[in-house]
Amino acid sequence: xxxGLVVVFVAVVASAAVLVPxxxxxxxxxxxxxxxxCLLDSQDCRWIANGNDWQISLSREAESRKxxxxxxxxxxxxxxxxxxxxxxxxxxxxxxxxxxxxxxTYQAKxxxxxxxxxxxxxxQINLKASGENVTSDAVMxxxxxxxxx
Numbered sequence: 001x002x003x004g005l006v007v008v009f010v011a012v013v014a015s016a017a018v019l020v021p022x023x024x025x026x027x028x029x030x031x032x033x034x035x036x037x038c039l040l041d042s043q044d045c046r047w048i049a050n051g052n053d054w055q056i057s058l059s060r061e062a063e064s065r066k067x068x069x070x071x072x073x074x075x076x077x078x079x080x081x082x083x084x085x086x087x088x089x090x091x092x093x094x095x096x097x098x099x100x101x102x103x104x105t106y107q108a109k110x111x112x113x114x115x116x117x118x119x120x121x122x123x124q125i126n127l128k129a130s131g132e133n134v135t136s137d138a139v140m141x142x143x144x145x146x147x148x149x
Contacts, residue, residue, distance in 0.1 A: 035140035040125070047136035050075070054134060056082075056127065056141050065114060065145075069125075071098055071106045077129030080106045087142060088122040089115060112145055121145045 038045035040058040047054050052075035060067045069082055084094040094113055098106035115121055125141040127134050135141065 035136065035138055037142045038139045040141050040143045045139055045141040047139045049134040049136055050132075052134075054127065054136075056125065058143055065111045067110055067112055067143075069096065069098060069108045069110075071127065073104055073106075073129075075129060075134070076104075077134075079128075079130050081128045082108060083126045083128060084113075084123045085126065086115075086121060087124045088120070089118060091115060091121075094123075112143075114145065119146060 040056065044055055044057040052073055054075070055072045057070045057072075058067060059070070071080060071082075080098040080100075082096040082098060084096060086092075091113060096108045096110045098108040101107045112123070121144070123143050123145065125135070125143065127141075
């Protein structure tokens with residue numbers, strides 16, 4: 001009986017010695033690092049994508065769901081779209097088209113969707129210029145919604 005346990009133990013240790021380094025090698029460097037959240041409620045978010053500077057800012061009316069996105073960029077996209085996705089709770093994707101207001105400046109006014117069961121929600125914002133994602137791999141703009149009943 002003891003010999004059987006020793007054989008099983010040696011087999012487990014040998015397997016671990018072979019499999020663990022392979023597993024570590026496969027997973028090292030392949031993980032995508034989560035972007036750092038940039039909270040639009042308290043700051044503008046800035047990054048560089050495809051050689052262009054990008055900045056997104058948010059203003060909101062007090063005690064309201066009405067918001068204004070302003071995007072400033074050195075790029076010249078034909079179309080610019082902000083796609084809001086619930087991070088704390090998935091409620092689908094909410095596309096917000098931005099309109100060019102001046103050279104390199106785009107704006108959108110919109111009402112932020114609200115969940116009826118939870119008044120606190122975090123939204124992730126992905127910018128798409130002419131269909132291509134231009135949100136940075138290093139910085140992810142987010143905004144928090146807090147609506148009391």
